[in-house]
Amino acid sequence: MKLMKTEDAVGQVLCHDITQIIKGVTKDAVFRKGHIIKEEDVPVLLSVGKDHVYIWENDENMMHENDAAQVLYDICAGENIHGSDVKEGKIELIADKRGILKINREKLLAVNSLGEMMIASRHGDFEVKEGDKLAGTRIIPLVIEKEKMERAKSVAGDKPLFNVCPFKKKKVGIVTTGNEVYHKRIEDTFTPVIIDKVTYFGAEIMGHEISDDNHERITGCIMKLLGEGADMIICTGGMSVDPDDMTPLAIKNTGARIVSYGAPVLPGAMFLLSYYGEKNIPVLGLPGCVMYAKRTIFDLVLPRLMADDEVTASDLHGYGEGGLCLGCDICTFPNCGFGK
Numbered sequence: 001m002k003l004m005k006t007e008d009a010v011g012q013v014l015c016h017d018i019t020q021i022i023k024g025v026t027k028d029a030v031f032r033k034g035h036i037i038k039e040e041d042v043p044v045l046l047s048v049g050k051d052h053v054y055i056w057e058n059d060e061n062m063m064h065e066n067d068a069a070q071v072l073y074d075i076c077a078g079e080n081i082h083g084s085d086v087k088e089g090k091i092e093l094i095a096d097k098r099g100i101l102k103i104n105r106e107k108l109l110a111v112n113s114l115g116e117m118m119i120a121s122r123h124g125d126f127e128v129k130e131g132d133k134l135a136g137t138r139i140i141p142l143v144i145e146k147e148k149m150e151r152a153k154s155v156a157g158d159k160p161l162f163n164v165c166p167f168k169k170k171k172v173g174i175v176t177t178g179n180e181v182y183h184k185r186i187e188d189t190f191t192p193v194i195i196d197k198v199t200y201f202g203a204e205i206m207g208h209e210i211s212d213d214n215h216e217r218i219t220g221c222i223m224k225l226l227g228e229g230a231d232m233i234i235c236t237g238g239m240s241v242d243p244d245d246m247t248p249l250a251i252k253n254t255g256a257r258i259v260s261y262g263a264p265v266l267p268g269a270m271f272l273l274s275y276y277g278e279k280n281i282p283v284l285g286l287p288g289c290v291m292y293a294k295r296t297i298f299d300l301v302l303p304r305l306m307a308d309d310e311v312t313a314s315d316l317h318g319y320g321e322g323g324l325c326l327g328c329d330i331c332t333f334p335n336c337g338f339g340k
Helices: 041-047 065-076 105-112 146-156 191-199 215-227 247-252 297-306 313-318
Strands: 002-005 018-022 026-031 052-055 062-064 081-083 091-095 099-103 117-121 133-139 143-145 162-166 171-177 204-211 232-236 257-261 272-276 281-286
Touching: 026 041, 062 065, 062 146, 065 091, 065 117, 065 133, 065 143, 065 146, 081 162, 099 297, 105 117, 105 146, 117 146, 133 162, 143 146, 171 191, 171 215, 191 204, 191 232, 191 297, 204 215, 215 232, 215 247, 232 247, 247 257, 247 272, 247 281, 257 313, 281 297
Parallel strands: 171 204, 171 232, 232 281
Antiparallel strands: 002 052, 018 026, 062 143, 081 091, 091 133, 099 162, 117 133, 257 272, 272 281
């Protein structure tokens, strides 16, 4: 590109968008890349502060910001994602479906660490809806070496950095535990909370069992629901270290693979996650806090489980930073720091 005084640039080709910002009214391009400057354009360019403009000079070793944004978009966009039109050197990634946003964080950092280019996104592992903005891509200068964009492609590898994993129509079985509920000493206020949370993601409640604090009976209830075709089992109550709390033992005795009993999240420290059988059916043990707290560990892992995104022990350990819910009077989750 070549820098010219605006008054001398009539007949030349703009090599970048010219943006006009009027507070509260508009922020948009008054002229687009490729526009041939006319005499009547000069006052408009001067009014937006452009005493000088960059005009196009072909250089086979350089790439314009719009083309570079397309390269970054191609690096990023995976399943269930489409891109916006390029505007002011930027392309945005948009979700095609409701689901969980998955990000290859290591590769994202590697590309952003190259310099002169950027990919800015929302947090991964949280719900996104169709039409949601996921990320934006652009380079920092107006033009960049083609070799550097090739390096970005090499660093990113052959798999996209972003994917949206849709939620699945899961059949959920609930096992409510506790002598107090089993013998009808108190009303079961836990199960309605679980039903509300899982049906929000399109799940079907396929069965509900109630057991006293007998680990063999709890195990039997879990196995019964698994045999009837449950895609997920959620056990409520009996998750502390009290002598009568038998749910962790009952889940272990099903033969499920225990991922973790305990998580560095408050509320939700006594959470248990396991997977049963070759199909990796999630079997969860939920502590009592899920019944009364606005947001807990359950709200962090449930969307991922509903999208068949396997949660590992390392994932749970990683919730330690950001794992403290502040219990705000007005809850704005997930637009807060909880779980991030």
